Amino acid sequence: MYQLAPSMLSADFNRLGEQLQEIEKAGNEWLHVDVMDGEFVPSISFGMPVIASIRKESNLFFDVHLMITEPIRYIQEFADCGADMLTIHVEACEDVARTIEKIRECGCKVGITLNPGTPLAEITPFLELVDMVLIMSVNPGFGGQKYIESSTGKIAELREILDEKKLHVDIEVDGGINDETLPIVLDAGANIIVAGSAVFHGDIAANVRKFNKALHK
Numbered sequence: 001m002y003q004l005a006p007s008m009l010s011a012d013f014n015r016l017g018e019q020l021q022e023i024e025k026a027g028n029e030w031l032h033v034d035v036m037d038g039e040f041v042p043s044i045s046f047g048m049p050v051i052a053s054i055r056k057e058s059n060l061f062f063d064v065h066l067m068i069t070e071p072i073r074y075i076q077e078f079a080d081c082g083a084d085m086l087t088i089h090v091e092a093c094e095d096v097a098r099t100i101e102k103i104r105e106c107g108c109k110v111g112i113t114l115n116p117g118t119p120l121a122e123i124t125p126f127l128e129l130v131d132m133v134l135i136m137s138v139n140p141g142f143g144g145q146k147y148i149e150s151s152t153g154k155i156a157e158l159r160e161i162l163d164e165k166k167l168h169v170d171i172e173v174d175g176g177i178n179d180e181t182l183p184i185v186l187d188a189g190a191n192i193i194v195a196g197s198a199v200f201h202g203d204i205a206a207n208v209r210k211f212n213k214a215l216h217k
């Protein structure tokens with residue numbers, strides 16, 4: 001299964017509903033929703049009220065990336081406002097296994113992620129417990145950054161580990177994905193592709209179709 005997950009962070013928030021409709025009408029299924037708390041990352045984005053509001057008008061799968069300290073405090077609220085999947089940072093949780101368990105209890109799919117500087121070994125103990133691993137290919141906090149080259153090896157290594165363990169876990173990649181970097185991450189083994197600026201700058205529907213064409217060929 002391949003999916004494009006357009007990152008809402010790069011949307012024009014004055015026209016958010018309209019832009020999400022465009023994505024859905026272009027045949028896309030996923031939406032990547034970046035939540036930032038100004039503590040785990042330097043920036044603050046948006047939270048539950050915005051997610052609840054777009055949920056009313058959207059059938060997209062809400063892939064919510066929690067860049068927040070101790071996300072366990074808010075799992076229930078994110079589930080209630082309409083998240084389909086919650087991805088937590090291994091660096092942000094005191095008790096990762098308990099946080100994962102809490103996400104399951106709330107009925108959401110589970111993703112785990114790590115910063116570019118964090119070794120894969122930090123997440124390998126949790127691979128049996130999650131639906132998806134997100135490989136951050138930029139330092140989290142802002143859209144429009146350059147792809148960090150060492151992410152390619154990390155994706156490939158993770159794909160190998162998952163194959164070895166015979167685990168059906170998705171690999172998502174987030175940060176700096178465009179026409180140039182897309183073939184590289186696909187080749188390395190990623191199957192869920194986050195793209196912010198490459199989707200929301202210019203003709204959104206055309207960008208979504210172009211990405212999906214590359215993903216489904």
Ligand code: DX5
Binds near residue numbers: 007141144145174
């Ligand atoms: C960065 C976010 C990303 C970001 C990606 O902290 O997690 O989802 O929006 O944006 P681009 O695709 O522009 O690098």
Ligand code: ZN
Binds near residue numbers: 007034065
């Ligand atoms: Zn993200």
